[in-house]
Amino acid sequence: MTDPAPHSDALPSLAEQERMVEAILFASSRPVTVRDLAERLPAGCDPAEALAGLRRAYAGRGVVLERIGDGYAFRTAPDLSFLLQTETVEQRRLSRAAIETLAIIAYHQPVTRAEIEEIRGVAVSRGTLDQLIEMEWVRIGRRRMTPGRPATFVVTETFLDHFGLESARDLPGLAELRAAGLLESRPPVEGLRVPLALRDEDDDIAATPPPEDLFEDD
Amino acid sequence: MTDPAPHSDALPSLAEQERMVEAILFASSRPVTVRDLAERLPAGCDPAEALAGLRRAYAGRGVVLERIGDGYAFRTAPDLSFLLQTETVEQRRLSRAAIETLAIIAYHQPVTRAEIEEIRGVAVSRGTLDQLIEMEWVRIGRRRMTPGRPATFVVTETFLDHFGLESARDLPGLAELRAAGLLESRPPVEGLRVPLALRDEDDDIAATPPPEDLFEDD
Amino acid sequence: MTPADIPYLRPVPDTSVPDAKPDPVAQRRAEEALIVDVEGYEGPLDLLLTLARTQKVDLMRISVLHLAEQYLAFVEQARALRIELAADYLVMAAWLAFLKSRLLLPPDPEAEGPSAEDMAAHLAFQLERLQAMRQAAAQLMGRDRLGISRFPRGTPEAVARKRRTEWQAGLIDLMRAYARLKTRSEFRPYAFDRQDVFTMEQALDRLRGMIGYVGDWTDLADFLPEGWGAKGTRRRSATAATFAATLELARQGRIEIRQPGAFAPISFRRKPETEQP
Numbered sequence: 001m002t003d004p005a006p007h008s009d010a011l012p013s014l015a016e017q018e019r020m021v022e023a024i025l026f027a028s029s030r031p032v033t034v035r036d037l038a039e040r041l042p043a044g045c046d047p048a049e050a051l052a053g054l055r056r057a058y059a060g061r062g063v064v065l066e067r068i069g070d071g072y073a074f075r076t077a078p079d080l081s082f083l084l085q086t087e088t089v090e091q092r093r094l095s096r097a098a099i100e101t102l103a104i105i106a107y108h109q110p111v112t113r114a115e116i117e118e119i120r121g122v123a124v125s126r127g128t129l130d131q132l133i134e135m136e137w138v139r140i141g142r143r144r145m146t147p148g149r150p151a152t153f154v155v156t157e158t159f160l161d162h163f164g165l166e167s168a169r170d171l172p173g174l175a176e177l178r179a180a181g182l183l184e185s186r187p188p189v190e191g192l193r194v195p196l197a198l199r200d201e202d203d204d205i206a207a208t209p210p211p212e213d214l215f216e217d218d
Numbered sequence: 219m220t221d222p223a224p225h226s227d228a229l230p231s232l233a234e235q236e237r238m239v240e241a242i243l244f245a246s247s248r249p250v251t252v253r254d255l256a257e258r259l260p261a262g263c264d265p266a267e268a269l270a271g272l273r274r275a276y277a278g279r280g281v282v283l284e285r286i287g288d289g290y291a292f293r294t295a296p297d298l299s300f301l302l303q304t305e306t307v308e309q310r311r312l313s314r315a316a317i318e319t320l321a322i323i324a325y326h327q328p329v330t331r332a333e334i335e336e337i338r339g340v341a342v343s344r345g346t347l348d349q350l351i352e353m354e355w356v357r358i359g360r361r362r363m364t365p366g367r368p369a370t371f372v373v374t375e376t377f378l379d380h381f382g383l384e385s386a387r388d389l390p391g392l393a394e395l396r397a398a399g400l401l402e403s404r405p406p407v408e409g410l411r412v413p414l415a416l417r418d419e420d421d422d423i424a425a426t427p428p429p430e431d432l433f434e435d436d
Numbered sequence: 437m438t439p440a441d442i443p444y445l446r447p448v449p450d451t452s453v454p455d456a457k458p459d460p461v462a463q464r465r466a467e468e469a470l471i472v473d474v475e476g477y478e479g480p481l482d483l484l485l486t487l488a489r490t491q492k493v494d495l496m497r498i499s500v501l502h503l504a505e506q507y508l509a510f511v512e513q514a515r516a517l518r519i520e521l522a523a524d525y526l527v528m529a530a531w532l533a534f535l536k537s538r539l540l541l542p543p544d545p546e547a548e549g550p551s552a553e554d555m556a557a558h559l560a561f562q563l564e565r566l567q568a569m570r571q572a573a574a575q576l577m578g579r580d581r582l583g584i585s586r587f588p589r590g591t592p593e594a595v596a597r598k599r600r601t602e603w604q605a606g607l608i609d610l611m612r613a614y615a616r617l618k619t620r621s622e623f624r625p626y627a628f629d630r631q632d633v634f635t636m637e638q639a640l641d642r643l644r645g646m647i648g649y650v651g652d653w654t655d656l657a658d659f660l661p662e663g664w665g666a667k668g669t670r671r672r673s674a675t676a677a678t679f680a681a682t683l684e685l686a687r688q689g690r691i692e693i694r695q696p697g698a699f700a701p702i703s704f705r706r707k708p709e710t711e712q713p
Contacts, residue, residue, distance in 0.1 A: 022280030023298040027593035040301055062240030066586075076241040076587040078580035083238055083258055087245045087590065089583030097478065103573035119565055121481025162582045172575040182568045245587035294593055303596045312605045314613070320605070321614035337617055353603055381607045395615045 012042060017050040018057070025054075031071025031161060067166045069157040078164070092135065098128045102137060106159070106171055107183055110141040110152035115185065129153070137162065230260060235268040236275070243272075249289025315346050320355060324377070324386055328359040328370030347371065355380065480528035483507070485563050495564040500556035501539050504532040535559070634664055634674040639681035647691055653703040656682065 012020065020041055025032055037047035051072055055065045058074070066075045076084060094102075101124055104116050116124050132138040141154040155168060165171065177183050230238065238259055243250055255265035269290055273283045276292075284293045294302060312320070319342055322334050334342050350356035359372040373386055383389065477483040487506045488498050511529045514521050538552035550558075580586050642661060656678060657665070664674035682704050685691045693704045 019278075019280035019295065020298060020301055023294045024280075024301050026281045026292060026589060027294055027302055027595070029588040029592035040304070060237075062237030062242075063244045074244065074589060075582070076245050077237065078585045080238060080241040081580070081585035081587075083242055084245050084587055086258075087247075087583075087587050091581075091584065099573045099577060100569060103569050103576055106576065107569065107572055119562075119569060120478070121562065121566065122479035163576055164580045164582070164586055171572070172579070173572060177568055177572065180564075180568070182565045241587075245590045247590040291591065292589075302593055303598050306597065306599050308599060308601045309604050310601055312603050312609070317605055317609050317613040318617060321610045322617065324610060325614055380605075381610065383607075390611060395611055395618075 011044045014046075014049060014053065017041065017045045017047075018053045020045070021047055021050040022054055025065070025072055025074050028073070031066075031068040031073040031157060033071045035070075037072075066164065068161045069167060071157060073161065075164075092131075094131070095128065097122075097125070098131055101128050102132055102155075102159075105132070105138055105153045106155045106168060107174065107177060108185070109154040109168065110144070111154075112144055112150040112152050114150060116153075229262045232264075232267060232271060235259065235263045235265075236271045238263070239265060239268040240272055243283070243290055243292055246291070249286040249291040251289045254289075313346070315343065316349055319346050320350055320373075320377075323350075323356055323371045324373050324389055327372040327386060328362070329372075330362055330368040330370050332368060334371070480507075480525050481562065481566060483510070483525070484528075484559075485566055488563055495560060495567055498560050498563065500559055501536060503559075504536040504539075507532050508536070632669045632673060634661065634670070634677045636677045636680045636684070639674070639677035640684060643678065643681050643685060647685065647706050650691070650704065650706050653694065653705045656702040656704065 021037055024037060024040055034047050034051070037051075038045070041047060051065070058065045062077055062080055063074050064077050066073055097120075100120060101116055104119050105111055108115065108119070113124055113129070129138065133140070135158075136156055137159040138153050139156050141152040143149040144152055159165075160167065174183075239255055242255060242258060252265050252269070255269075256263070259265060259268075269283070276283045280295055280298055281292050282295050284291060286293075315338075318338055319334055322337050323329055326333065326337070331342055331347070347356070351358070353376075354374055355377040356371050357374050359370040361367040362370055377383075378385065477486070484503060484507060487510065488495060488503055490506070491498055491502065493499075508529055511521060511525060514525075535552060535555055539556060541552075543551060582588065638661075643659065646659065657675070659678055660671065660674045664670045679702065682691060682693055682702075686693050686704070690707055691704045692707050693702060695702045
């Protein structure tokens with residue numbers, strides 16, 4: 001510990017690389033990507049191998065190494081939450097509309113606003129999406145290559161981190177929902193569309209339905 | 219949240235107590251005292267023993283359990299603190315005044331400030347010399363044994379390293395400068411592919427061939 | 437999620453079994469409850485889903501015909517109670533009335549467009565999908581969430597940012613610089629010769645030293661430096677620079693300038709002390 005850091009000399013041993021990755025991940029409250037790790041470790045180090053070693057070392061401990069999207073982070077083991085009441089962060093109260101919208105984005109991403117509205121049967125207020133974006137759980141993805149080029153919404157790494165998911169593929173019940181055909185985008189046949197409620201508290205969307213809806217009876 | 223917490227049942231094993239202390243210390247924003255731990259752990263636990271076990275478990279790791287005041291906290295191992303610094307390197311060119319002053323010192327060392335000013339024909343600002351000294355390319359040499367005993371300036375080992383010179387005597391002389399086209403009244407024509415590698419002004423030292431190559435046409 | 441999980445949801449009055457003895461108090465309560473209920477639904481689809489659950493069957497096997505009847509009865513009741521329903525509830529009612537009539541009539545082989553069965557199936561699919569998303573949302577919120585069941589490091593250690601400047605200079609720069617110095621006598625970069633230019637800075641320096649003595653209006657021309665007052669470019673340059681300098685001094689509030697008419701001589705004087713702020 002008193003020696004000067006040997007980072008300019010030979011390639012550190014794997015054990016030493018594990019120590020380094022451990023230190024970097026411990027120091028950060030947000031997930032750190034493998035790429036960031038590679039940049040911060042001495043040249044030639046292999047963060048992936050060090051991460052695998054660390055993951056084994058921390059399995060079953062009070063603190064565990066979690067994979068979150070492209071990144072890794074240490075998090076306390078969920079079964080010990082009862083000890084950590086004092087650390088509990090006051091969660092922002094989400095409306096039912098916000099929670100449902102979040103779930104729809106997570107399971108259907110990338111998804112357009114019109115598709116969210118189709119699923120919920122009611123217009124999505126701007127405030128709901130804004131809130132989810134502000135919480136960094138949702139971000140705007142690519143535009144859909146359909147008429148009007150609508151923006152799509154996707155969930156973020158912060159979302160994965162918050163809900164303890166390695167990736168969006170690990171969403172609970174995803175496989176069953178897919179098998180049941182409930183995640184297919186099944187555009188209603190002409191004239192078959194169940195009327196969509198455009199009434200909304202914020203009512204900013206009601207005036208601007210997507211263009212294709214306007215002319216579906218053509 | 220998956221299992222009910224086993225805190226109401228039997229006394230947790232020592233390994234379990236270590237996990238608990240580990241999680242509490244990890245999540246806490248402040249060092250935690252033994253007394254705090256005793257309050258937060260299930261009744262009958264022995265935080266001191268758990269701490270001792272944890273301390274052993276973390277010995278030599280990238281993160282160490284430290285005693286801070288009355289409390290305990292995880293801290294990055296001191297020898298790894300360099301990992302928590304990111305260095306941004308900014309490349310900048312030396313000012314004309316600085317490079318000229320440096321050239322005069324290199325060719326005429328040891329040289330006094332008055333002599334530098336005489337050769338340059340303008341006063342040398344204090345900032346220019348300070349900058350060169352701070353870069354460790356120039357240092358103050360012996361005082362000149364003349365009236366006023368002025369300080370002299372000489373170039374350093376760092377300077378020689380940077381410019382790939384064995385000693386200041388290896389600097390090309392006037393005849394060589396002329397041969398290299400550097401003493402012509404007109405600057406060398408841009409883009410002319412002479413084998414002198416002199417056409418690129420932006421060559422940094424890595425790309426600069428050793429001096430003897432420069433003058434192979436001699 | 438069961439209906440009990442949704443706090444605003446109250447039992448929908450079952451219209452299929454008419455009350456034997458309508459209790460006026462109970463009826464008024466039911467009316468009030470209904471108002472609250474309509475407010476609580478997030479649109480007709482939400483209401484339909486709630487009604488569908490009263491059928492107590494798998495949503496896949498829901499009777500859409502029965503559902504349409506439940507919905508229409510609900511809307512009828514709301515109307516009877518003069519509860520103002522939003523337009524989309526009425527649009528849905530019209531659509532369901534249409535669907536119901538199509539479902540009851542024998543299929544018309546000539547009819548174009550989707551069959552009544554397709555429409556019903558799609559409605560069932562939508563209800564099932566909405567229900568699935570609600571369940572997914574509940575599962576999501578029940579996970580081990582960060583800040584509730586899982587915690588990040590309480591004392592993250594910030595990454596210190598250090599900025600280091602790397603100076604670029606090659607041997608060639610050094611040699612060029614030295615060569616430049618050594619050959620200065622034979623090589624001088626081309627520059628304008630500015631012998632006949634009197635700069636504003638020079639004029640300002642000159643005037644600053646003199647304005648203390650200018651108590652009364654004095655012609656600008658009297659202030660041209662010696663050797664610059666003759667004709668030609670030198671005079672023009674000196675006049676322009678001196679005039680610009682007086683403007684600067686006037687801006688600073690130190691002098692006053694006047695010119696009686698166009699092309700008349702310009703004169704100035706020190707600003708009287710009393711007027712200075």
